[in-house]
Amino acid sequence: MTLSGTRSLAAAAACALFLSACASSSGQAPVQVQSEPVSPEIVAAAEQSIEQGNYADAKLLLERVLLAEPGNLRARLAMAETQLAFGQLDAASEAFETLSKVPEATARAQQGRGLTLLLKGQERPALFLLEQAVDKDPGLWRAWNAIGTLHDRAGEWDAAAMAYDRALEIRPDSAMLYNNRGFSHLLRRDHQAAIADFDAALQLEPDMEAARENMRLAFAWAGQYDRALVGVSQKDIGRAFNNIGFVALLRGDLPAAESYLLRSMEIDPKFNRTANKNLEYLKSLKAINGSKVNVSEMEGNG
Incomplete structure (x- = not known):
């Protein structure tokens, strides 16, 4: 983690975001609504597979349904979700835009299109669509979660907290939502609230693992470096030392930062470049503060 790592961490925490969607065919035919699907049990099984993250299984089931029933609304929504999960963002966006014209599907389609735009980096239109979606259906927890992420990125902490709270009211059993709200607390330096959510x-x-790694960061931000290292495996210890050193650097705890960054470089050479960048910044801070730095020692580990 370098000094640019805070936004990438937030983006990483944001990427844990979406139970989303997968692949399928190309063009989107006009929607012809069928109020009662001929194969509701197959569609239900596909929706359950999506919920569990088994998008390939869901896609196979949905293809069977849509081959026989191209106007099956539930199946088309689910297929757009699988396109989103497989990263086929243009196809997903087209499908959700078409489905948004069907009153029964508008809210879910706006949620899906908002998530797609968020993944494309189009944050303002994404927020607009997601807010429209929850206005129509306040029970769309994924939309609330994404709204929280967008407010985090803008530093709008109160709005982010409200959005995550709404999402957790709907899905109190979601580890992902607790992790995301915890990272929001971490971004605003509320370490104890972050630790509780993780x-x-x-x-x-x-x-x-994302929540466990974030918990370590929260302990480091609270200055509890030893607790941040509890349970770290030998293969991850170099990264843990680097991350703790990085957090100590941001906290202004320069002696601890230097110690952990040097230990990261000693124990795992693959962190030499990353840790050395952080050490270079640490040297500049010490110079500003009028402290003397053992330059030869630090550069020798680069």
Whole structure:
């Protein structure tokens, strides 16, 4: 993690964001609504696969349904979700835009298109569509989650907190949402609230590495460096030392920053370049503060 890492971390925390969507055919035919699908159990199975992140399985099921029933609204919405999950953003955007013209699907389609625009980096139109979606259907937790992320990026903390709270009211069992709200707390330097949310995420999903890594960052921001290292595996220790050193640097704890960055370089050579950039910045801070730096020692580890 270099000094530009804070925004990339936020983007990373934001990328944990979306239970989204996958691949399929090219053009989008006009929607012909069928109120009752002929194969509701297949569509339900596909929707469950999407919920579980099994997008390839969902795609196969949906292709079967749409081959027989091209106007199946639920299946078309689900297929657009799979396109989004597989990163086929143009196809997903086209599908959601077409589906947004169907009153029964408008809110979900606006949510999907808003998420697509967010992933394309078009933040202002994304926020506009996502807010329209929750106005029509306040139960769209993914839209609330994305709205929280967009407000985080703008530094609008109160609006971000409200959005994450709304998402968690709808999905209180979501480890991802607790992780994202925790990262929002971390961005505003509310370390104790961040730790509580990361702990809640890990209670729900003990193997969630993003929440575990974020918990370490939160402990480091609180100055609890030893706790930040609890449970770190040997293969990850170099990265952990670098990240703790980076956080200590941002906190202004220059002795701790130097110690952890040097330890990162000693234990894992792949962090030499990253840690050395942070050490170069540390040297400039020490120079500004009038401290003497052992330049030869630090440059020798570059």
